[in-house]
Amino acid sequence: MAKATKKQALGRGLSALLKDPENDIQSVSDKNADKVVGNIVELDITAIEVNPFQPRSSFNTEALEELASSIRELGVIQPITVRKLDFNKYQLVSGERRFRASKIVGLETIPAYIRIANDQESLEMALVENIQRQDLDPIEIALSYQRLIDEIQLTQEKLSERVGKKRSTITNYMRLLRLDPIIQTGIRDGFMSMGHGRALVNIDKKTDQIALYERIIGENLSVRDTERAVKAYQEGNGYTKQVKKNAAPPPFTKKASKELGNHLAAKVTVNATENGKGKIMIPFNSEEEFQRIKKLIVGE
Template sequence: MTKAIKKQALGRGLSALLKDPDNDIRSVEDKNADKLIGSILEIDIDAVAINPFQPRSNFNEEALQELATSIRELGVIQPITVRKLDFNQYQLISGERRLRASKLVGLTTIPAYIRIANDNESLVMALVENIQRHDLDPIEIALSYQRLMEEIQLTQEQMSDRVGKKRSTIANYLRLLKLDPIIQTGIRDGFISMGHGRAIINIEDHEAQADIYHKIISQNLSVRETEALVKKYQEGQKPTAPKSKKGTSFAVAPSHQKTMTEFFGANVEVKIGGNGKGKISVPFHSEEDFNRILKLLQKG
């Protein structure tokens, strides 16, 4: 078989340490603990409980089946990491995809690194290792950062040291959690990217966020186009400067500007003079676009 399978077999002799209830190893001070910690041992797969601190909540079934096929042919190349709870009882720290895939192919044992840690250490290890090694979606990463800050009481600077990321990077992920839940789901499902989310977050109003999100989906907007759309929205929300000229001029409400822009599907420009007169400009980019606008007017 492969070198990976042989490497796993090395832990089978040490596994006998875990089968002796009279000399159960529960702390680093216990006899033979030094042989246990840091070694790869084969443990009963049914003795491993899922870690409640696991940040990943979505598992792609197709990818899981592919991993299961690989494990069936090559074995578990990278051992999972577990925390010892009690005699023949473990809690997963990292490697849930490997554990799930191993169960799919009917394995009864699985290679594992054994660690003895308290709950806080387990949480830190689980979150940090998952952030660094797995392709979590941006929202899962953000939730992991948030949980580290809340439950372990870490600042962004301290978290930066723990996970090896810039503080600004961590802050950008955390800001995604301010997005409307619909948009967060869109990021998790891959409909839009983190770049789209970072552009939308510059708008505080959740209803407006949702409107822009739907435009991104329906018009297949790039991140740059989304940024331009957000900028346009923000400019439309700025209060109009008071006119110094005498006359009967008035200001166009942002909602009216938005209504016209949405109706024509173009950046409508409204100019008003000091006497209250003005003009409305509707740009078009091609003959096809011109005909589209013309049809809208004819329908009106």
């Protein structure tokens, strides 16, 4: 406990140093920069702006509330990372969920690691750190890879080295961006897996992609079923033409989805075939949200 108190006191001391106009650190070569850069500093939340390069485009409100509750009880355990913009002005590099949740709680300060970087370095740090540490969905990861290639001008080989992933893995993610936006949204919302998407991307015509996507959802096709459907389509067997006839789910699924969704306070999808065989899908955005849903299901 004494160790934690000492660290917090040190953070407050460094914060005071940063608020001194005579110690306005702008580069790693400035006086006292070694005391600040890379260390944990308690920063005023009002002095921090969000990162325009943040790859995560949506934040689950309920998951944020749960994180806020944890922060209210335990504080911010993992510091955010910021870069210094100007005197007592900072920009997020990573940790936007913690930052948003801390604002919900009403914290005035937040522990942060400080880095000094230009916009390109900040973008690269934000994208790479989020790919490695955050629970991004496959489409967000694909978009992050694409931005690293386009905006940082990395080759796939260099990108592979930078993020520690095989080039084939990166290629598989980026191919998902060839899917129709409706299907990309379906993957992001958890209605089907990346494996389904990897199969669908082999269909070039977007209308036929959507037709088979509707069949996947309506008939609960597995990844293997989807691969067979795509193969049949490519062989000219018109596998997607029966979609409208077969895609309508039994009436009970809509009511069940609504009732379970209300009970679990989550987006629940119940899919079933005409004979009643089906599955229940409950996407979650964090381990905290998973544990909450689990407790409601098993009654812990």
